Amino acid sequence: MPDESVDAPQEGAKKLAAARRFFESAAHSINGARQLRGLLIDCRRLLSERGEANSVAIARGLVARFGALPEDAQAGFFERLSRDFSPDPKAVLASAQAYAERPDAANLQRLTQAAEPPRQELLRRINRSPGGTGSIVAMRRALLQRLRGRPELQAVEADFLHLLSSWFNPGFLRLERVDWNSPAQLLEQLIRHEAVHQIDGWDDLRRRLQPDRRCFAFFHPQLPREPLIFVEVALLPAMPGAIAPLIDKASEPLPPGQFKVAAFYSISNCQPGLKGVSLGNFLIKRVAEELQRELPQLKTFCTLSPIPGFARWVRAGAQAQGLPKARAQRLAEAHAALREAVGGEFDKLTHAATLRALPEPAAQAMLRLAAYYLGWHAVQADGDPVARFHLDNGARLERLDPLGDLSDKGRRQSWGMMVNYLYDLGRIESHHEKFVHGEVAQSRLLASLL
Structure with a gap:
């Protein structure tokens, strides 16, 4: 016969633990919903605010609220951006009909304004605050993590990509060479973000920055300490056929007299929130032009590339x-x-x-x-x-x-x-x-x- 005196306390403890988990989950959901409501109020206030100073303060608070949101509430925020901050279909239709009847500049402007989602202006106003650009990049990173299987968020993603592609136009970017004398914080980011050929600590990085190597990165004025993307280059006597000699941290640097080929052997994105924004294609061309000015003896610019698929x-x-x-x-x-x-x-x-x-x-x-x-x-x-x-x-x-x-x-x-x-x-x-x-x-x- 089972000892019910032993089983009863254990069963009671399980029920108590289950109840505690239920109430903790409910409290978490309620708290997330309350934070989301506050964030959405800030969004509407920011869109309606006319004063510059107040707008900056509201935008700063909005960014802080978003950063404090639980992950499930962040998903809810993007859903509300899609539902509540889209164009008014009736206004778009009326403007389109007016433009079709009289396609002049005034009607075209009204149609353009009606068709633009209010969330684009919301993001522009966030961008005006100190650190706003980085905050929007971080928001998009969170959005990209939630896109799979969520077609209703594609329009929101299109707006983020549209604005970031404009703000991170290569004309706004600064090309810098990274060397061993660069700030330690920047060098640490190279080690962390190298995506093609892992950097095995400081000795490996030091070798990749020796005189027969070059590393260049793009920076944005609003993210001065954050590299957006960087490329590593080997200066060689001939086109390389294997990667191991290029990343051998025990190898001896070549003398400048042997520099005839510049081989791009690694390019890495540092900002997941900028996925899809064209950076790498402009970076390679800019670096090739920079190297040609510095080292006129370079005649060949090539890559040594993986074939991942x-x-x-x-x-x-x-x-x-x-x-x-x-x-x-x-x-x-x-x-x-x-x-x-x-x-x-x-x-x-x-x-x-x-x-x-x-x-x-x-x-x-x-x-x-x-x-x-x-x-x-x-x-x-x-x-x-x-x-x-x-x-x-x-x-x-x-x-x-x-x-x-x-x-x-x-x-x-x-x-x-x-x-x-x-x-x-x-x-x-x-x-x-x-x-x-x-x-x-x-x-x-x-x-x-x-």
Whole structure:
């Protein structure tokens, strides 16, 4: 017979704990709702306020309230921005009809004003307060984390992106070289934000800032201590084919007499709230021009880039749309040859020993697959993101580098394969135009693999 005298206290303790969790959750929800109501009142006050001084004070308080909101209440805030701070449909319709009947400047202006969401003006007024720009970047970061599966928030996201793209126009940005004498707080951010090739502490960073290396970053006047994006460059005698020598912290710096090639080997965004704002394409071009002025002997500007989607694409069957029949056949044959070489187990290619021991036909098949992936599939919306960035930026697909990255990440994403993109400063615009029209600018060597 069970001892009910023992079970009863335990059951009571469980019920008490459950009740406590319920009331804590309810109190948390009530508190979040109260904070959200206060924040929305501040939003309406800010939009209605005419005085500059009062507007700044209200905006500062609004930013503080948003920062204190619980995460679930932040989601509620963006929902209310979508619902309560959108244009009035009746006013938009009336203005559109008036403009259709008489398309003059006055009616166009009324239509433009009616169609602009009030939340855009709200964000502009927040931006006028001290630290407002950084606060809006932080708000967008929080918004981006909640976008998935929330189509009703897309219009709010479009407004944030529209305004930030204007405020972070490259004309407003300042290019600075970062070196070992830069403030420690800035150097720490390089270590924290490096997204391509992890910086292994201070010794590694020091080597990456030696005379045969360069690091440049974009800054905004309203965020003077916060790098927006930075790029790392190696000054070399020839185009590099592997990443390990470039990030070897024990390597000796090269003398300036050997500087003939500038290789961009890493570019990292520091502000998640600026995702989708064009920064990197302008940064590379500006840095190339800066280096050419400083070091006229530099004749070649290129990258040594990862191919993050390559292995996944091959595993999925290596499909490329719009291929002529003969090229489609060559692509299928290359895929079959590589699959046969590993016995149908593509995971074997994540091992360095397997990659080094690949027979020549299999190695050539992998090269051809990579050439198709970058030289044909890159123009598709689901093409490799790094390839699309550089090709849209006006670079030329130049050379493939087998065994270029044998790190864990490199073997997992691209079976060690890397690629060089060439930035021919005189032909950037024509190469960009090619990509816009669905064609990849590439070297004869890579074109011959298709």
